Amino acid sequence: MPTLEALAAFALASVILIVIPGPSVLFVIGRSLSYGRRGGLMSVLGNGLGALPLVAAVAFGVGAIVAQSIMLFTIIKLLGAAYLIYLGVQAIRHRKDGVADGTESARPSLTPAVMLRQGFIVGVTNPKTIVFFVAVLPQFVSFGAGAIPLQMMVLGLVFVTIGFICDAVWAILAGTAQAWFAKSPRRLTGIRATGGGLMIGLGGGLALTGNKS
Secondary structure (H helix, E strand, C coil): CCCHHHHHHHHHHHHHHHHCCCHHHHHHHHHHHHHHHHHHHHHHHHHHHHHHHHHHHHHCCHHHHHHHCHHHHHHHHHHHHHHHHHHHHHHHHCCCCCCCCCCCCCCCCCCHHHHHHHHHHHHHCCHHHHHHHHHHHHHHCCHHHCCHHHHHHHHHHHHHHHHHHHHHHHHHHHHHHHHHHCCCHHHHHHHHHHHHHHHHHHHHHHHHCCCCC
């Protein structure tokens, strides 16, 4: 197990990194604007669950192979970016689903299970998470204590948990804004399209960034 000092230092570093808005926050905001608080929270949960296999991959050495292979990194990155763009297009295509009479009860067509699965796919196809874990986790591991994979798993779980809490706040805030827009069918369809546009822009931006940026 990591030492208490290492856990505290890693938790503090994780909070500092996570609270700075980045791709994960944009994804959550886009989903929440398109599908409301429930959609945002299910996406956050799925995204966090998707990071767990990456933590395990890094802990057992597989992550280093992806991080060092430009080809593998690029393939995974492009797949993830394409999926984000697909989700954005779907959000725009279905922006009018459930919109009727300008009530707040309007609901999009996606079920919580589908939104959870989509969030998981986005999380597990983010190779930059692997690069981050490969670069950062070893710095907080006590190599003299042994059980290196277990220590990395614990640190990764700390990061995922903190990320879930912070991203959930963004989901609630953006979902609350979406609930207000739901009072008007025109505003609701517009904000859902905006959420879809955010996801398309995020996917395009990730696809165009450098291999390890």
